[in-house]
Amino acid sequence: MSLNNLVRNASRLVPFAIRAPAGTRWCSHRHYTSALSATVNGCLKDLPFPRSLPSFLHHYSTEISPDESLLNNVNYEIECANESLFAAEAEEEVPEGFPFKIENHVGTETIKLTREYQGETVSVEVYMPNLVTGDEEEGDDPNQSQLPLIVKTSKRGGPYLEFGCTACPDEIVIDSLSVKDPENSEDQIAYEGPDFTDLDENLQKGLHRYLEIRGVKASTTNFLHGYMIDKDTREYVEWLKKLHKFLQA
Known part of the structure; x- marks a missing residue:
């Protein structure tokens, strides 16, 4: 040859x-x-x-070397995650009429929503989504997400309501409700109230309506599903960059 x-x-x-x-x-x-x-x-x-x-x-x-190979893998992950964020960039814009101010801090697993409503302060702590793949229970739609929420409504100088919620696509589920007094000692074990599902059905509906008119409704949380998935990816990229910087040092 x-x-x-x-x-x-x-x-x-x-x-x-x-x-x-x-x-x-x-x-x-x-x-x-x-x-x-x-x-x-x-x-x-x-x-x-x-x-x-x-x-x-x-x-x-x-x-x-193994270290160079590891750096290559980290770079690959960063590129893939950035491509995913670029594709979703247009969808992340806050929709017109969104009732809350968003506080998002890099390096945290939550965002905070705040607004004033008729003399009340409404705050919502939104956690990273739990992805549902459809494997857990037969019949679940694939690739959906569930957002854990902590909703607090307070009036000046008094007790506040704290709702534990799960935001699913097109639906908000109230998991728990507590009436809390900020002046109570942390050493005391407060009565948290009954299980939410044990409440009278009309009372449950009334509490759902209470949250809805304060802006905690499906049209609000549906946007947050994509927002939090993007945040999860952004935090992953930042974490990878820190790892990359350490490996290069």
Whole structure:
């Protein structure tokens, strides 16, 4: 085999590795360089000069260190997460008429919503979503999310209501309700009230309506599902960047 044919065969392998599908992870270059080395060495045995790789091919046959491989994997994850955020950027805009002010701090697992309503302060703490894949219970819709919420409504200088809720797509479930006094000692165990599902049905409906007119309703939380999924991804990117910075130090 001529040297020209050798170089032409070797050059076909490198672009093939570069054109690997986007979902393919290359932990190191060894996946394609070993194949390249084997092909080239196999061809070299038929040539009349010593069987060694040409110097311009040594770059492809060099093994990278485990730390370099780990950095490559971290970079790959950052790129994938950033692509996901770029695709969802338009959907993250706060819709017109959204009743709450959003407080979002980088590095935290929650956001806080606040508003004033007829002399009351309404605050909502929104936690990272629990994704529902459909495997837990037969019949669940796949790829839905559930947002844990803590809703507090307070009046000046008095007790406040604290609702534990779960926001599902197009529905808000009240899990618990407590009437709390900020002046009570933390050492005392306060009565938290009965299970919400044990309350009279009309009382349950009235409390749902109470939250709805204060802005805690499905049209509000449906936007928050995408917002919190994006936040989860952004926090993941920030965490990866910190990991990357440590590994590079």
